[in-house]
Amino acid sequence: MKNPTVSIVGATGLVGSEIVKILSLRKFPFGRLLLFSSGRKAEREVAVSGQAMPVVPFAIDALREPGICFLAAGGDFSRRWAREIAALGHTVIDNSSAFRMAEDVPLVVPEVNRGDLVGRGRLVANPNCSTIQMVVALAPLHRVYQLKRVIVSTYQSVSGAGLEAAGELATQSAAYLEGRDLPARALPHRIAFNLIPRIDVFDCEGWTGEERKLMNETRKILGDPSIDVVATAVRVPVFRCHSESVYAEFGRELDLGEVRGILRAAPGVVLADDPEKDLYPMPAGCVAKEATFVGRLRIGPASRRGLSMWIVSDNVWKGAALNAVQIAEELL
Amino acid sequence: MKNPTVSIVGATGLVGSEIVKILSLRKFPFGRLLLFSSGRKAEREVAVSGQAMPVVPFAIDALREPGICFLAAGGDFSRRWAREIAALGHTVIDNSSAFRMAEDVPLVVPEVNRGDLVGRGRLVANPNCSTIQMVVALAPLHRVYQLKRVIVSTYQSVSGAGLEAAGELATQSAAYLEGRDLPARALPHRIAFNLIPRIDVFDCEGWTGEERKLMNETRKILGDPSIDVVATAVRVPVFRCHSESVYAEFGRELDLGEVRGILRAAPGVVLADDPEKDLYPMPAGCVAKEATFVGRLRIGPASRRGLSMWIVSDNVWKGAALNAVQIAEELL
Numbered sequence: 001m002k003n004p005t006v007s008i009v010g011a012t013g014l015v016g017s018e019i020v021k022i023l024s025l026r027k028f029p030f031g032r033l034l035l036f037s038s039g040r041k042a043e044r045e046v047a048v049s050g051q052a053m054p055v056v057p058f059a060i061d062a063l064r065e066p067g068i069c070f071l072a073a074g075g076d077f078s079r080r081w082a083r084e085i086a087a088l089g090h091t092v093i094d095n096s097s098a099f100r101m102a103e104d105v106p107l108v109v110p111e112v113n114r115g116d117l118v119g120r121g122r123l124v125a126n127p128n129c130s131t132i133q134m135v136v137a138l139a140p141l142h143r144v145y146q147l148k149r150v151i152v153s154t155y156q157s158v159s160g161a162g163l164e165a166a167g168e169l170a171t172q173s174a175a176y177l178e179g180r181d182l183p184a185r186a187l188p189h190r191i192a193f194n195l196i197p198r199i200d201v202f203d204c205e206g207w208t209g210e211e212r213k214l215m216n217e218t219r220k221i222l223g224d225p226s227i228d229v230v231a232t233a234v235r236v237p238v239f240r241c242h243s244e245s246v247y248a249e250f251g252r253e254l255d256l257g258e259v260r261g262i263l264r265a266a267p268g269v270v271l272a273d274d275p276e277k278d279l280y281p282m283p284a285g286c287v288a289k290e291a292t293f294v295g296r297l298r299i300g301p302a303s304r305r306g307l308s309m310w311i312v313s314d315n316v317w318k319g320a321a322l323n324a325v326q327i328a329e330e331l332l
Numbered sequence: 333m334k335n336p337t338v339s340i341v342g343a344t345g346l347v348g349s350e351i352v353k354i355l356s357l358r359k360f361p362f363g364r365l366l367l368f369s370s371g372r373k374a375e376r377e378v379a380v381s382g383q384a385m386p387v388v389p390f391a392i393d394a395l396r397e398p399g400i401c402f403l404a405a406g407g408d409f410s411r412r413w414a415r416e417i418a419a420l421g422h423t424v425i426d427n428s429s430a431f432r433m434a435e436d437v438p439l440v441v442p443e444v445n446r447g448d449l450v451g452r453g454r455l456v457a458n459p460n461c462s463t464i465q466m467v468v469a470l471a472p473l474h475r476v477y478q479l480k481r482v483i484v485s486t487y488q489s490v491s492g493a494g495l496e497a498a499g500e501l502a503t504q505s506a507a508y509l510e511g512r513d514l515p516a517r518a519l520p521h522r523i524a525f526n527l528i529p530r531i532d533v534f535d536c537e538g539w540t541g542e543e544r545k546l547m548n549e550t551r552k553i554l555g556d557p558s559i560d561v562v563a564t565a566v567r568v569p570v571f572r573c574h575s576e577s578v579y580a581e582f583g584r585e586l587d588l589g590e591v592r593g594i595l596r597a598a599p600g601v602v603l604a605d606d607p608e609k610d611l612y613p614m615p616a617g618c619v620a621k622e623a624t625f626v627g628r629l630r631i632g633p634a635s636r637r638g639l640s641m642w643i644v645s646d647n648v649w650k651g652a653a654l655n656a657v658q659i660a661e662e663l664l
Contacts, residue, residue, distance in 0.1 A: 149634075151483045151579045153485035153564075153577035155487070155527055155566065155568070169525075170509060173505055173509060173525075174506075174509050177502060177505060177506050177509075188610060189614060189616075190616055193501075193505075193569060193570050193571050193616065194570060194614055194615055194616035195487055195568065195570060195575050195614055195615055196614060197575070197577075197612050197613075197614070197627070197628050197642045198610070198612060198628075202607035202608075205630060205631075205632070205633075206605075206607055206628065206629060206630045207630055207633070215633060228633075228634040228635070229633075230579055230632075230633065230634075230638065230640060232485075232577040232579075232628065232640055232642065234487065234575075234577065234642075236487070236527065236568055236569075237525060237568075237569050237570070238525050238526060238527060238569070239525050243527050243529070243566075245485035245529075245564040245566065245577075247483045247562055247564075247579075273538075275534035275538050276534075278520060278530070280529050280530060281529075282521060282526055282527055282528060282529070283526055283527055284521075284522055284525065284526035295529070296529050296530075296538065296564065297538060298537060298538040298539055299537075300537070300562075301537075301539070301547060301560075301561075301562065302481075302560040302562075303560070306562065308562060308564055310529045310564065310566075
């Protein structure tokens, strides 16, 4: 594909609008750019490289000319349209969870498993935000030490729940500081100065959808169903960037100097780990950065096969829009 | 001891002032009450059961009459004075970390190891806040299933860093919402809408003091040096109550119904775990409550010896002032 037509469904949403921005920033060589909203709302405009571009309600008829189609309009939309759009000859990069675990659909983080794109169909799934940043950090270590098991606790920002949730954190926080309590709307409980240990819905064994995604998608992307992943997903009062406390256990003993060397050389990773300089990643410092930041590296204390680490990345960028664009770049 | 003289050093601090409050709330049968500040600052007053009580600078001469002495004035003060006050015949309950790992000093959470108070000296250490709530939840399970290993990630409120840090979260948050960035003073970085994965100082292996406390104190309180504890301690923008994501591995397979039964019957524990009712503990709901709240119970997914849980408690109460008063109640 050279200078393909690029279409984006959900172009006014949190992820879709960042896809538009990142395509421009990275000078993605598209021919035409078609922007759709998922609903039937009145037309809107978004800025593309400083120029106003119309956003029109999605219509399958507007996609007659094959190209690359980003879907960022939620699982229901993707389930209804993704395969139909792919059948028209489009390569579809789906940001929803609808097809991530489908056997015929590759689930891709380019730094980790770009090879999974080869010889597969026209539908590609963009993984869950908290999974992406974790596998970017774990994959290079897995190759050397053989990952056996991961125990991860997440600290996820409100932007993972959409634009409305981000606004809710701001208005609730301001109200709380004035002694008022605003009701929760976008999130299930008050998030201002609070934590919500539930993201997505519960299954019958008590795990949430977000936790299952982390557990299942990690194995699929790393291509090893034997890896044991235990996840606890928590919403925190942070606007943007997800953080993760990860304990990873490997088949071989670790050497901290070697671990640092592997992470320093790993694509998409920035090692930010220097206790003497009080250096470690924090969400406030990772907004609109492309990398996955890794710090707080510790081996043990009991087993030299155990590595504790702290992983932060921008969930809207690497966790969603940027990874989708990087998949498209691989396909060119 | 009947109606002992009770003295509190650090009575105007965050923990000391709560000790004063809790002694009244629980109708602790003290005779005289002596309130000290640790510094040489001008005299102040605090309210005790609605009456203004003077707080005077600490002077060892004021402690001639033996009784119970709470120290809540930091490690340096305790290292200087704790053993000297005990030598005068006082039972000293020390809230600092100075003597927690000393072999001759019991480290006590009454629900867990009140027996350690028997036949020991006059100095008792109050454990670290994040350790207390974890062992309250783990000890009853340990007795049945034999705890082998704990991997814990904390979500610790700013009140753990003192009154100034709590004020900093409020002023920084208000400023941030108005587009201004206030410098960090009480905490090492901005905490408003951010996370700081460092509490206390780093050691040469990259662990922080808070993480070492969790790892070492848990073993001492549970009386089993073979338990492997791996901790990551993180400061979150929450005013009060610490939360913990705990993965615990036991020597025997678990049954979720039995686990619930054990926790429901455990002293100091409130089981708040009902996915169908969207019930789980959150810090905003646990302020000034005595219990340790446990929820998000999940077994597996790979091993039936592994239990994931979410533990929340008021770090100023059960994590400090309340536990200290409960130790004093045991001693009566």
